[in-house]
Amino acid sequence: MAKPFASSADLTEKSETLETLADGVYALTAEGDPNVGAIEGEDFVVCIEARATPAAARDWLAKLREKTDKPIKHLILTHYHAVRVLGAAAFEAENIIMSDVSRQLVEERGKQDWDSEYGRMPRLFKEPDGIPGLTRPTITFKDEMRIELGGDRGHLELKFCGRGHTAGDIVVWHEKSKTLFTGDLVEAEAALYTGDAFHFDWSKHTLDNVKAFRSENLVGGRGAVAKGVEATDKAIEQSRDFLKTMIRETQAVHERGGTLKEAFEACHRTLEPKYGRWPIFEHCLPFDVKRLWDEFNGKDWPEIWTMELDRQVWDQLQD
Secondary structure, eight states, X not given: OOOOSTTTTOXXXXXXXXXEEETTEEEEEETTEEEEEEEEOSSOEEEEOOOSSHHHHHHHHHHHXXXXXXXXXXXXXXXXXXXXXXXXGGGOOSEEEXXXXXXXXXXXHHHHHHHHHHHHOGGGOSSGGGOOSOOOOSEEESSEEEEEOOTTSOEXXXXXXXXXXXXXXXXXXXXXXXXXXXXXXOOBSSXXXXXXXXXXXXXXXXXXXXXXXXXXXXXXXXXXXXXXXXXXXXXHHHHHHHHHHHHHHHHHHHHTTOOHHHHHHHHHHHHHHHHTTSTXXXXXXXXXXXXXXXXXXXXXXXXXXXHHHHHHHHHHHOO
């Protein structure tokens, strides 16, 4: 029997956990669903990630409002993917912040990504008719940006660490609490989605740059918060190992003149014993290997995923 497409059969609601990581530093995790967070300034709040719809975002904001009633000044979006950004309207933030490259990606492929992700992960799109349109930033930057939080709350450093999960991912660093929000550059015991990725950059210097923060709290894109430098290092290296294993297995098949399906089967066979229990493993891997295969074929810029391409790749590989 064919496996259900992507996460289309995943209809079980996840248990959410809101954690206070330090004074005014919050993370909401949900058993492998996309993580969100917030950091209080002296008289405002900075939110990180927006969820897939305004209705889903309002559920998160209701929990946040149990902690603080300060107005939301900044909404930081680590990258352009639909499940991270389309709920932005609910925040009524003064500023929506992305990298320059993420802004370009919204225009280049935002609508196709919206349609694709809705088809792959329908459960995350609560009340999809409430999405007002593509989320576009009001502020962008190339490499670094600093946000002063006021009073004794320190500052946030927004930084592009290199191409990785997408061409434009950024991380958010709160030095005062040693807390790092990595977006999907790092996952804590959740499979990596790499369909828009740059595997060779990501597995090397990009993750090296992420690791250089020496964070004591790491909020990845999915999974539990990693606490303590040893645990944050472990999360980073788990992500790197996932990438390097895919690269090694795919390269071997590519060099001997094998097929994309053979590369997928080799990656699945090698990764599944260690990572198969992780959320969205079966969902992600066909799209991951297809993108990596394209890189081995010399295709630097990722193909735009459409609903049609999603189904084509799934039917070819994940049977």
